Amino acid sequence: MPETAPPAVEVRNLVKVFHLRRARGARRRSVKSLVAVDHVSFSVGQGRSLAVVGESGSGKTTLARMVVGLERPTSGEIAVGGRERRSTRVGSRERRHRAREVQIVFQDPYSSLDPRQTVGRCIEEMLRLHFDADRAGRLTRVAELLDQVGLDERHAPAYPRALSGGQRQRVAIARALACEPRVLICDEAVASLDVSIQAQVLNLLSDIRDRIGVSYLFISHDLAVVRQVSDEILVMKNGRVVEHGPTDRVLDEPADTYTKLLLSAIPRPGWHPVAESDPQPVAT
Amino acid sequence: MTLLEVDHLSLDLPVDREPRRIIHDVTLELDDGEAVGLVGESGAGKSMTSRAVIRLLPQNARIGGDIVFDGRSVLAMDRRLLATYRSRDVAMIFQDPKSHINPVRTVGAFLIEALVERGDRRADALAVVSELLDTVGIREIPHRLRQYPHELSGGMLQRVMIAAALAVQPRLLLADEPTTALDVTTQANVMAHLDVQRRNRGLAMLFVTHDLELAASVCDRIAVMYAGCLVEVCAASSIHDRVLHPYTAGLLASRPRVTSRTARLPVIPGRPQAAYELGEGCPFLSRCPYALDICRTTRPELRVVGSSRVACHRAEELSGCLTDGRAADRPGVHA
Secondary structure (H helix, E strand, C coil): CCCCCCCCEEEEEEEEEEEEECCCCCCCCCEEEEEEEEEEEEEECCCCEEEEECCCCCCHHHHHHHHHCCCCCCEEEEEECCEECCCCCCCHHHHHHHHHHEEEECCCCCCCCCCCCCHHHHHHHHHHHHCCCCHHHHHHHHHHHHHHCCCCHHHCCCCHHHCCHHHHHHHHHHHHHCCCCCEEEEECCCCCCCHHHHHHHHHHHHHHHHHHCCEEEEEECCHHHHHHHCCEEEEEECCEEEEEEEHHHHHHCCCCHHHHHHHHCCCCCCCCCCCCCCCCCCCC | CEEEEEEEEEEEEEECCEEEEEEEEEEEEEECCCEEEEECCCCCCHHHHHHHHCCCCCCCCEEEEEEEECCEECCCCCHHHHHHHHHHHEEEECCCHHHHCCCCCCHHHHHHHHHHHCCCCHHHHHHHHHHHHHHCCCCCHHHHHHCCHHHCCHHHHHHHHHHHHHHCCCCEEEEECCCCCCCHHHHHHHHHHHHHHHHHHCCEEEEEECCHHHHHHHCCEEEEEECCEEEEEEEHHHCCCCCCCHHHHHHHHHCCCCCCCCCCCCCCCCCCCCHHHCCCCCCCHHHCCCCCHHHHHCCCCCEEECCEEECCCCHHHHCCCCCCCCHHHCCCCCC
16 A cells, blocks of 8 residues: 555544533523533544544544544544545535445444345345446345355345344444445444354454455444454543554553553453442532 | 252243243252352343242243252242242342332432331431442442432442342342443442452352353352353353363353454354254254264263363363463463
């Protein structure tokens, strides 16, 4: 790859503020705001993998939703493949173009697939929207995609209810890959899978990266999973980045106290949980 | 002394009027003050086993075998005895405290309910639960007691749940995935409080979880379930060194580790089987790399091998060949 190739995704000073309105009991319409993502910057090279880790409420999912276009940033810039994204309202042509660039796999494969659509139709719909192939061409591609995620043509006429959690997540991955995105965002994509299935899906994700050179933005709370799939780690806390660096460096020699805390809380051989009390209220 | 005996427990639930086997012949004992981790993937029957212990099962469930608590059969108890057993002898901690604590009553009202029900005075009950909240690390207790469940964080609510379970001074705790919904740092804190209180009071615990490492860190023994069957029971301390069942070995090896990266994760092929799908042979047959003809025809019984119990025909042969895949991680061991 030439030096000049633009990063697959580049994010600069991204901010998202949510305004929370007090529902009842407020005399005036007092508005509280919550800074979910606070000046976050990073870039992911073509074929590279960046993991965003943090606990619930750290803003990692909001960050992913902004990159895929499900939330509009309050301020900051997102560029995909060197092309800047306007954060104003965009038309359907632009949205379709964006879908070709970034795709997302959600955590829960039980709610992210349409229960009344067969696996084959679900993937074919993506192909119909984004490519000019005829039906025969689309069906060939559906079979190819299913094969790529370790399913086969026999699964095409099946409804999601007939599939296990691991199989559903494979379908969600196949659907995301259907429009040949540069970037695949995995938002806790293996968190709800059983251990034996999780390993299969993690291996699958690394095979896909080797084969088609897609970049990953991996959103996860699980540092062991992150070690396995990412080249770089971004640790978030309360919307801010507290540590950012190569995976091995961050996990072997964490610099930030919060990263250390996260690492020390992971059960492993010889580990024992340590009790803490809630902080004492500060006397005023 | 044996506190709880699960004796050849089997369970059928009707699906479309057809009985379906959920649990096959599970036999497990818990000593007084002992913690056993019941580990397995979803659908393995671990939650149902723990619920059977307090007969908290769907009405149309058919139970076989027996459950004996302190010499008395739980399955034979009448309504009155069962109510006493459930309120005094065992306490259950559920995965999701939000859906098991009444949202329209205060935390204080929830906590003292069981104590007042059995005849304690309100003021005494409040004193008892206040002290318990303190032991699980909760501060500003008078304020917390007046709050409603939605005002507390998930980790705090789970500690309230633990306090409620301890309040009745039970002899056995049933904890069903108590920290699965929590962040890792909160999980460590909640587990630590649960562990300390359990040890201080000498309570027995059946800890249901999918997380083998977490179970090993707080339990004395580990019981691994697969497809409604118990496949291995061993000391928690030896789970990494002397793993005997191919399924347990597969589970340990396929979990990525935080300390090092492997080029490819070892996987257990296929998907977890459901209990009702099992044929004649070994439950793990379809995914086992070591299966022989005998595994196809005869289901292995749980039997003693070394210091563990394991349900595998080839346990002696394979003993020492199976690894948790972590040998290279340990200091002083070179592959």
